Amino acid sequence: MSDTPSPAAVSMDAIVALAKRRGFIFQSSEIYGGFNGFFDYGPLGAELKKNIRDCWWDDMVRRRDDVVGLESSIIMHPKVWEASGHVAGFTDPLVDCKVSKQRYRADQLFFAAVRVEGIQVTQTTTETVVSTSDGEDRAKHSHTDFDLPPPIGYVSALESERTKEELQEKAELMKRKKAIQGKMLPLEMKDFTLATEAEYALIPSPATGEPGSLTAPRSFNMMFQTNVGAMTDASSVAYLRPETAQGMFVDFKNVVDTGRVKLPFGIAQIGKSFRNEITPRNFIFRSREFEQMEMEYFIHEDADWAKCHEEWITWCEAWLKSIGLPSSHLTRYSHPKEKLAFYSRGTVDIMFAYPFGVQELWGIAARGNYDLTQHANASGKPQEIFDEATKKKFVPHVIEPAVGVDRILLAVLCAGYAEEDVKDEKGNVEKRTVLRFSPRIAPVKVAVLPLIKNKPELVALAQKLYAKLKRRYAVFYDETGNIGKRYRRQDEIGTPWCVTIDFDTIEKPGETFTLRERDSMSQRRITEAELFQLLEEQVF
Ligand code: ATP
Numbered sequence: 001m002s003d004t005p006s007p008a009a010v011s012m013d014a015i016v017a018l019a020k021r022r023g024f025i026f027q028s029s030e031i032y033g034g035f036n037g038f039f040d041y042g043p044l045g046a047e048l049k050k051n052i053r054d055c056w057w058d059d060m061v062r063r064r065d066d067v068v069g070l071e072s073s074i075i076m077h078p079k080v081w082e083a084s085g086h087v088a089g090f091t092d093p094l095v096d097c098k099v100s101k102q103r104y105r106a107d108q109l110f111f112a113a114v115r116v117e118g119i120q121v122t123q124t125t126t127e128t129v130v131s132t133s134d135g136e137d138r139a140k141h142s143h144t145d146f147d148l149p150p151p152i153g154y155v156s157a158l159e160s161e162r163t164k165e166e167l168q169e170k171a172e173l174m175k176r177k178k179a180i181q182g183k184m185l186p187l188e189m190k191d192f193t194l195a196t197e198a199e200y201a202l203i204p205s206p207a208t209g210e211p212g213s214l215t216a217p218r219s220f221n222m223m224f225q226t227n228v229g230a231m232t233d234a235s236s237v238a239y240l241r242p243e244t245a246q247g248m249f250v251d252f253k254n255v256v257d258t259g260r261v262k263l264p265f266g267i268a269q270i271g272k273s274f275r276n277e278i279t280p281r282n283f284i285f286r287s288r289e290f291e292q293m294e295m296e297y298f299i300h301e302d303a304d305w306a307k308c309h310e311e312w313i314t315w316c317e318a319w320l321k322s323i324g325l326p327s328s329h330l331t332r333y334s335h336p337k338e339k340l341a342f343y344s345r346g347t348v349d350i351m352f353a354y355p356f357g358v359q360e361l362w363g364i365a366a367r368g369n370y371d372l373t374q375h376a377n378a379s380g381k382p383q384e385i386f387d388e389a390t391k392k393k394f395v396p397h398v399i400e401p402a403v404g405v406d407r408i409l410l411a412v413l414c415a416g417y418a419e420e421d422v423k424d425e426k427g428n429v430e431k432r433t434v435l436r437f438s439p440r441i442a443p444v445k446v447a448v449l450p451l452i453k454n455k456p457e458l459v460a461l462a463q464k465l466y467a468k469l470k471r472r473y474a475v476f477y478d479e480t481g482n483i484g485k486r487y488r489r490q491d492e493i494g495t496p497w498c499v500t501i502d503f504d505t506i507e508k509p510g511e512t513f514t515l516r517e518r519d520s521m522s523q524r525r526i527t528e529a530e531l532f533q534l535l536e537e538q539v540f
Contacts, residue, residue: 037280072247324438
């Protein structure tokens, strides 16, 4: 793994445009103006997503002897979410702009005090009057940093790959506008959760650019509420699950009693989760309805949890590479001890270099036995396992790798996207857009192309091959347009191979086809048996 991946060079605009143009991802309810934080997956997106899910399920569940699958309900007893701590604590700090009515997550809203060397301080208790070069008193500030000159004002910006630069540009503009001489001190960027009460009124709203309209941060619970049954009152309140993990804890005993499992073992689940995110953004990276693939790996209370944790982090990294994510885009982030929940022993995130910054893709947490203990206490049903060796009962501990399907899908789109200059058959340079998907997840594995459509023998052979391939793989048949254009169309949707049925196929012995590879664009002849062999090896 590289130490510091830099964000992918591709622009999000290019990704979003391609996703729409080729039917990977659409805005939800687009004909009604869209619905913020919700997305639809089109024909190719649905295939790509299914392939990511299937690869994970095969590798995580079917190909392992120590992990079993589960599909729990999306709406569970509300007590589940009380016991898990979500009712009380699944909150984000929310800040409102009273003027624009915009809402921000306080930890994604950054600000900095702008300070200039040599600004005089005429009073330093809690309030400071700033005298500028033209002798005018510019502002009053409360501050306690007596070693620093008082701020000439504050700047703010939302989290992005350019937050620091944006703050710097705004600070320089402020200094110029206020005609303040002197050297500006380096900005100390903080997020809004670290603002003092006095600073709330001084930090400009990102929407208006003016201070005075931002509220103090307050906790906002991100669970979607609904009502179950005919009554709509407090007794009927239920929640759409904000994570799939609790299903594995609540069904732990059911699986132990019926699943022939022995420690250490895991329970895995893929399914939709819902979070009323304050600021859904970066396309499908943070949405309000998304899909998770989570696994709870239960271990003995005396097991070496750190070793097991490390093994799962390594497994997750290897899996991401197996579906085509390059190591150059992946790195690890260990959560500092002081920021962990009290029960957590350690959390490591696998980060991906998205175009908008290096962000969490997969979180791998060592959660002790917190969750099972919470449910045991709240339900009154012990969640213990009997240890034959020591003849003692205990509550197993857990390692939890949790990842979002949508975030993986966005990562493979960003990592795979390229625009290249290539030469056509006549030697003219043209642009090609290509998605370099791994064959494991590519929505279409092979395109079958008769060289020309008005030669019945070619078409008949092509149709025969297409029908055979289709029984096992997602295949595309295309006979329209010149062959170069057809190759480009497949490049743009990430099809790893095109098979062309041409005159050599019918005229030369051995019935071979032209196999054209997406990445190298090289061509070679291949028999049907060799084609199936290639697919068998590469699509697993
Ligand atoms: P973040 O800090 O980005 O909000 P998180 O730490 O709250 O994420 P977890 O609760 O650990 O995320 O969820 C596990 C995984 O689910 C994340 O690593 C991510 O891949 C995915 N995920 C979480 N929230 C969202 C979302 N709003 N949209 C898409 N995927 C999400």
